[in-house]
Amino acid sequence: MEVVMGLAPSVRFTVLGPVEILGPDGSVPTAPRHRAVLAYLLLNAGRVCSAERLIDAVWGMDAPETARSQIHAGIAAIRRALRAAGAPGVVVTRPAGYVALPETGQLDLQVFTDEVAAADGDPRVVIDRLRAALTLWHGDPLADIHADFVPAERARLIERRSVAFDKLMDAELAAGRHEDILDELIAQVGAFPFREKNSAQLVLALHRSGRQTDALVQARRFRTRLAEEQGLDPGRAFTELEQAVLRDDPALRPPTPGPAATPSAATTTVPANAETTSSATAPAAGTSPATGIASTNGTVSANDAPPNFLPYDLPDFSGREAEVALLTAPPERSRPGTVITAIDGMAGAGKTALAVRISHLLAECHPDGQLFVDLQAHTAGAEPVTAEAALATLLHQLGLPYDRIPETSDARGARWRAEMARRKVVVVLDNVRDSEQVRPLLPGSSPSTVILTSRRRLVDLDGARALSVDMLPARDAVELFGRIVGPRAAAEPAAVLDVLRLCGFLPLAVRIAAARLSHRPRWTVGYLADRLRDHRRRLAELTTADRGVAAAFALSYDQLPAEPQRMFRLLGLQPGHDIGPAAAGALAGCPLDDAETALEELLDAHVITQRQPGRYTLHDLLREQARATAAVTEPPEAIDAALHRLLDHYLHTARDAVDLLFPYTSGHRNPLPTSDIEREPLAGPAAAAAWLDAERDNLVAAGCWAERHDSPAHAVGMAATLRPYVDGNGHHGEAQRLHTAALTAAARLGDATARSRALTDLGWTAWRRGDYDTADEWSRQALTATRDAANDYDHARALNTLGNVAWRRRDPRAAREYFEAALDLARADGNRVGEAHVLGNLGPALDHTGDTDLARAHLNRALALHRELGNHRGEALVHTYLGTIDSRHGDHIAARGHHRRAAELYRALGSPTDEAAARNGLGVALCDSGDPAAALAEHRTALELGDQHSHRPEQARAHDRLARALHRLDRRAEAREHAEHALTLYLELDVPEAEDVRTFLTGLSDPVIP
Structure with missing residues (x-):
């Protein structure tokens, strides 16, 4: 990066390309997540950013539970890097958060901004400044950063670069340097094929270079691509430039080359003497040639301005850039006649404001007037305007006195179409009820634009292009x-x-x-x-x-038929975020087909939304409206019955799905009460997994809701049913919520077995989350509860969890004792699934206590049992254990094979946290066998999986092993950074590995052992 003005600072920061800290000795290494935090601070230089704002910027709505600690660790790492580079004061702490304070010339974005702002006046200065600014770019901005804020910021920065490039090309064209910039323009058009400005500049530069044929080919290429891929035509300026090139218009001739040339009319893409499209349109009979408005023999004076009945354009109108661009683009030439656009959306979505904004923007190219009628389909206390009355209003707005407007609806429609035949007018028909209301109001063959707004989708209005507006970004x-x-x-x-x-x-x-x-x-x-x-x-x-x-919502509701109204009320009561037709049918107590019909009616009326096929949801404010309406409309017993039907549907369908996915554990699930609720048919394991993934949030919400709303049996049943699914797929946060609700529900039911199961599940979930103290506490409570309830199945599971806790605390003898006790119980209970799991866990403990042969025998027995039961998840775990033992005893080739097989199985099963463990194991085997570079890839994959699911044990292990592999490669700064991360996580987990990492950090200055 060059700094154009003044001396270059010793430390610089780049965001216009890869994000880097450039010190006197080159780039300072930083981790990708830390660069993301640094980039956001630099983009907001001078503004204090709270931890919450940084979390939102990096992760958005998917922030992990450890997000705050990761931000703090990231700031600490950034400061270490800045100190190493010699710029310790760039990122500082304020009471409200953190702020980046780069000095003048340190940040490439600021230098770029200053140079572009200074590009004014003398053309030589403009060109030099802009070229200096553009040399600061090195690829896409934020090129190596993956965070929630990046796509929007990258697009914004690229647009700023494009605007600077446009300005530069205009200056070069004004200076007569059209031949010198051809290569740059060709490259820019290749990168941004739909940017009309650059295509126009290239056409002009080619024409001025004596290449008229090439200029016309380029213009045709842009026009064709725009039509085929975007469904649009070029703007008027481009069309007029194309026509001017075709006739070799003198206005396009270049200025005299030289540094003193100044921008002139010849630099623009629109020739000064180009004809406008409206001038070629003959006025209608009986109208003024000057205005196209009916003349004084029937209406208004030829000297009057065209009629404009549009409401005022909101000065604070915000957003909707894509919609505005789409609706103000010229119509396709293959579709002559009236352009009709139907804007639909829920109440309050800003449909009218958008229509008015577009109409004002279209006024210039619709010289014969702008008309507006509110059809009052959703106006409180008013009846919808009839087509007959609306036609009278429209004809009067065109200038006809009321006494000359025909009496009948048919005659008014005929006069309206005749008056509009050759006029080019914008007509806004606001607040439309349905297609039937507006069909008589549509012009015939007029070259006009009609914009409709409605809360309903006007699906049967042929020939109209539809635009549904959503919430504001x-x-x-x-x-x-x-x-x-x-x-x-x-x-x-x-x-x-x-x-x-x-x-x-x-x-x-x-x-x-x-x-x-x-x-x-x-x-x-x-x-x-x-x-x-x-x-x-x-x-x-x-x-x-x-x-x-x-x-506004009440009006939409009042206009619905009775069954969709009832469905809307009940949807507000359901505890989940979205709903499918089968669940909605259970909620309403109606057949599936009737439920889907009601949902589609609500969707067409924009009372509900659909983010993906078959899934319907309510806007949060509409949900509140639905709840309030249900409270005063539905009897309490009807509400209770609807919600219990929904809970039954979720619980029984979930049981069907889990039985398909985990058939080997079905024998240990308690039977559910019978129910005649219609359930969704699940064709097989793939369909079951897809259903559970789609409904997971709703199922967890339903289980937790049931505990709070006097349905404890559903809460207990949902937690027990979903346990293998949420555990096996790494949804440990959801598991904790479910089992906590089940524990409370079991106490309300007085069910000792359910309570002991919930305690056991909470202990296992805490262990899976890496919270070993809590896992120990819950599991010890579970031992007492399962003993009191004579629940040997869960007693064995609690012992197994305590064995895993002891193993993580490096107490293999205690782990062995727990596992052996659990094994005896599982065998006595005939629990072959539990036997297989405990045998696998026992293997490493036996190996560490000196019984390696017995360890391998147990692991091979576990592997055979899992395969016999069809438990691929258990099979993968045993492969991980076998790989660990092989690595410990120096058989790295066998170890790599076991870990690879485990990773393949976990990936196929969709178990990301377990796959992270297998990847970490494979990385260890690779590093120990002399391939630390290959180990890095495995540990980075493991770290990414651990980060995605906030799984601290594998995050810590990945950082730990990355540090050791990097040290083997003599990349000590990176090794130290990962080791510090590992130490922080190990201390949070309170495991002995923390001391190992401390020792490693102390020895980082030692020579590398090849």
């Missing part, structure tokens, strides 16, 4: 809120996001919340967020004197 919602509220919003960015989330990013709700705040100067944004957190009063908070979210 977070960035656009922040912008809208800030424009209304002013500086107070910028002072509390975290609270602003809270408010927006509580508003569900619904534009109407955001506007009302912002308006309330702007009129209450003593309120803070945080205070408003606290008021909105109370879901019982949230809808009341989002209400003003003349509008409200609840009132």
Whole structure:
């Protein structure tokens, strides 16, 4: 990176390419996650970023439980790197978080910004400044960073580079250097084939270079690609440039080359004397040639301006860039006649604001007027406007006196189509009820644009292009809120996001919340967020004197048929986030086909949404509306019956799915009460796994809800049913929630067996999460409870967990004792699945206590049992144990084979945390056999899997083994960084490996042993 002005600083930072710290001795090594944190701080240089904001930036909605500790560790690592580079004061702590304070010239993005801003005045200065700015780029910005904030920031930065490049090319064209920039423009068009500005510049540069044929070929190539891949036509400026090239318009001739040339009309892509498309349109009979509006013999004066009945364009309109770009693009030439666009979306989504914004933008290319009629399909206290009345309004807006408007609907429609035949007008028909209401209002062959807005999808309006508007993206919602509220919003960015989330990013709700705040100067944004957190009063908070979210929703609800209304009310009660047709049928107590019909009706009315086929969900605010409506409409006993039907559906279908996936454990699951609820048919294990993955959040929510709402048997049953699935797929957070709910529910039921099982499951889940103290505590309670309940099956499981805890604490003799006691119980109980698992766990303990032959015999017996039972998960675990023993005894080739087989099985099973253990084992075997470079890849895969699922034991082990492999490769700085991470995690886990890592860190200065 070059610094154009002044002396180059000794330490520099790059984000316009790979993120790097460049010190006097070159690039300073940092971990990818740490670079992500550093990049976000640098992009927000000078602004304090809280830990919460950094967590949101790096992980978004998928932040792990250890996110805060990872951020703190990342800041510490960044500071170490900065100290090593000689820039210790760049990242500092403030009471509210962290802030990056790079000096002038240190950050390439700031240098780029300054250079582009200074590119003004003298063309030589403009060109030199812009070229200096663009040399700072080295590939895509944030090139090596993978974090939640990166895609949006990368797109924003690339756009800034493109704008600077556009400005440079305009300056070069103005200076007469068209031949010199051809290669640059060809490369830019190749990288951004749909960027019209660059294609236009290339066409102009080719034409000025005497290559008229090539210029026209390039123009045709851009036009064809845009039509085929985007369904769009070029803008008017490009079309006029193409026509000017075709006729060799003198206005396109280059200026005199030389450094003193200044930008002129010849630099633009639109020739000054190009004809406009509207000038080629003949006026209708009886109209003024000047305006195209009906002349004074029937309507208005030829000197009057074209009619414009549009509402005002909101000055704080925010977002919707893609929608605006789509709807303001010129229509396809293959589709002559009226362009009809139907904008649909839920109440409060901003449909009218979008339609009005687009209509104002289209006004220039629709010179004969802009018309607007509110058809009042969703207006409180008003009947929808009839087609006959709407036609009268439209004809009057065109200039016809009311006494000359025909009486009948048919005659009005005929006069409307005749008046519009040659006019080019924008017509907005707002608040449409259905297709039938607007069909008579559509012009015939007019070259006009008609924009409809409706809360319903107008699926049977032939020839209309449909656009469904969703909630505002977070960035656009922040912008809208800030424009209304002013500086107070910028002072509390975290609270602003809270408010927006509580508003569900619904534009109407955001506007009302912002308006309330702007009129209450003593309120803070945080205070408003606290008021909105109370879901019982949230809808009341989002209400003003003349509008409200609840009132808007109520109108949509009132216009639904009876069965969809009932389905809507009940959907607000279900504890999960989304729902499928079968579950909805159980909730409503109706057949599957009827449930799907009601859901599709709600979907067409934008009362529910669909993120993926077959899954329906309610917006959070609509959920509150549905609950409130159900509370005053449905009898309490009907609500209870609906929810119990849903719980039965989830529980019984989950049992079917788990039995298909884990048939070898079905004998130890308690039978469920019989139920006549219709269940989803599951064709086999693949369908069962897909159903469980799709419904996992709903099943966990249902189990926890059941415990809190007087249905403890469902809570106990759901936890016991889902245990093998959530454990085997690494969903340990969900497992903890389920088993905690089951423990409370068992106490309410007075069921000693269920209580002992829940304690056992909590102990095992804590061990899987790496919380060994808690695992020990729960398991000891489970030993007492299972003994009292004569529950030998779970007693053996609790002993097995205690053996695993002892093993992780490096007490193989205690582990052996626990495992042997568990083995005796499993065999006595005839529990072959438990026997196989305990035999596998016992193998390494026997090996470490000197009984290697017995260890191998037990492991081979476990492997045979797992294969006989069809338990591939257990088979993979035994391969991991065998590989560990082989590595310990120096047979690294055999060890690699076992670990690879384990990793393959775990990957096929979709068990990421167990795959991480197998990858770490394979890395150890590779490093010990003299291939530390190959070991790095395995440990990095293990670390990625551990990070994705917040599995601290394998995260710690991956960092530990990465440090040792890197040390073998003499990459000591990286080794130290990973070792410090491992030490932090091992200390949190409270395991003896922490001392091993301390010893390793102490010896990092020792010579490397090849």
